[in-house]
Amino acid sequence: MSNKLNLLLTALLVACALSLVNAQYRARHLFVDLERAHAHERQLDIEWAQLQLDQSTLGKHARIEDIARRELNMVQLTPNRTQYLTEGGQ
């Protein structure tokens, strides 16, 4: 009886040990994935900041004004060439 119990316990112990190894292995893998996701997050943050910066640089009013005047031949609006519409009509 006691022999059988010992055998059972040994088997359990081995199973336990193996599952620990497996769990550790999986934990490492998940950790690596997590690290990769974090790195990706940082990369995206940087990209976002870069894009915002690009937007601000390209949307510089000096640049817009220059392009509007030179390339699109636009002129400044003056009130005497503006029609104002009032809601409800007068």
Next chain:
Amino acid sequence: MTRSSGNQGAARVARSQGVSFSKSPVLAVRLPTWRSRIVLFVLFVAFAALAARAVWLQGVSTAFLQEQGANRYLRTQELPAVRGKITDRNGQVLASSLPVSAIWASPEDLRAAPKDKMRALAALLEMPESELHKKLDSPRNLVYLKRQVEQEVADKIKALDLEGMDIRPEYKRFYPQGEVMAHLVGFINVDGLGQEAIEKVHQENLIGKPGSRRVIKDGRGRVVEDIGGKIEPHNGKDVTLAVDSKVQYIAYTQLKAAVEKFGAKAGGAVVLDVQTGEVLALASYPSFDPNDRRNLTGAQLRNHVMSDWFEPGSTLKPITVGLALDSGRVRPDTLIDTGNGRLIVDKWPISDTKPHGVIDVSHIMETSSNIGTTKIALAMPAQEMWEMFTKVGFGQAPKWGFPSATSGSLRPYNKWGDIGKATMSYGNGIGVSVIQLARSYLMFARDGDLIPLSFVKVDKEPQGQQVIKPKTAEQMRDMLEAVVSGKEGTAKQAQIPGYRAGGKTGTAYKAVNGRYVIPRKYIGTFVGMVPMSKPRFVIAVMIDEPTRNGHFGGQVAAPTFAAVAINALRASNVPPDSSVTEIVIPADSGPEAM
């Protein structure tokens, strides 16, 4: 005994002698017992030594050994905090940090590098080869070659695969709006500390707090496990400014154009939101590019809106007249005799540009009569005037935290005397900054109350402090409008098609070391508000030392005001409040009083 044929001979020999081998008397030597004891003792000592060593390792030097072990796989990883962004009121980025690289090298290793690679490195670092060699000529283990190298270049340097290179991550601050925003946003130094303006004022908020964590790294330097002890990094907070980059751009370009047109030394302009007290634009010229500060001069750094004080001249008259109206001493239609344009106070002459005779208070403002304002001021106690100036912030330390902001200059009233009171009534003998002046006009644009200015975006309207009665503010607005659109107004060039504008011009002589210099140097100013039906903006413009095409405030500063105002109104979708759409300004709008 063995039966195998090979050993039969030897057995026969032993048998013939009659003595078995193991019983040989030669072998039966009696050893002394001390020898075995020595062996036993030596064995014991050896085991004892092992045990002692074990105790030593486990018990005494365990901490040291564990530390040594940990050194080989445990790493403390820095978790950097990114400095917060600065954006304008619409979310446009004005300052942002991006990762770059610092290039370090070990001189000893790098000196052995092949010639062509060194040349490539020097080219990538944008420095002559000789300079690179000079940097490497150092006894130190590690020297830095260049900081804040952009990621792309750093990758190329990495690709050179040179021995002894050390590329470390760091951050670089970018200012996409460049010189337009320089005086408002400021900049940081290479160590990430704010040096000027908002970058300095909001340093605490922006900087963030780096964290760290303990990790286990494998042989190839990859993190395989996080073993706790993590200190979370806190990124710097973003700061949303009150500035509107569109209005700011308009203010800066118009100011720059004016400074160049009038051959002036410098200029400053500020646009305030009347409802919230927000600073929508703050431009100072000459300016600088905060992205490239190699040839920066003190003159470029100077913020002419906040750091300079000057005698405001006639732009101060509305304050004096406002006080007289508010205390009931005069009304807009009270008649005052300004005589023949000359008046002696305390033996000092005060003059107008031309005789105006008997005119009412409105006309004193419209024609900017020094004598009229002097007569109004002489009827008031100095203390009351001093209190008024103090209430609107003159001579008071500004509260917005800019390190270089001036409090101006206001002498104690008991030292004024009659002449002091007289000159101060029209803005001489008192020093204010452009932004102080602009803020004081908020009480006219609002209903007589003053609100604190804000450089960051505000959510709710601040609580004002009543300085003058709403009725007085209304009367002052009418007078200020007459200055711009009245027949004899000094600021005809401040007129704006489609909108009603109001304001006051000022021309002051520049004092150097307390004396007015000859030939005269001028400061032309204009402070005004638009649209008069319900003021939205207070705009102040100051042109320092104009040398050509005029020097009066009405000539040099008023057109800039008009140009900034029309664009700001349109950019903010303010509907027009005037049917006048075509404005013809007389070529010469005439001189004005100081």
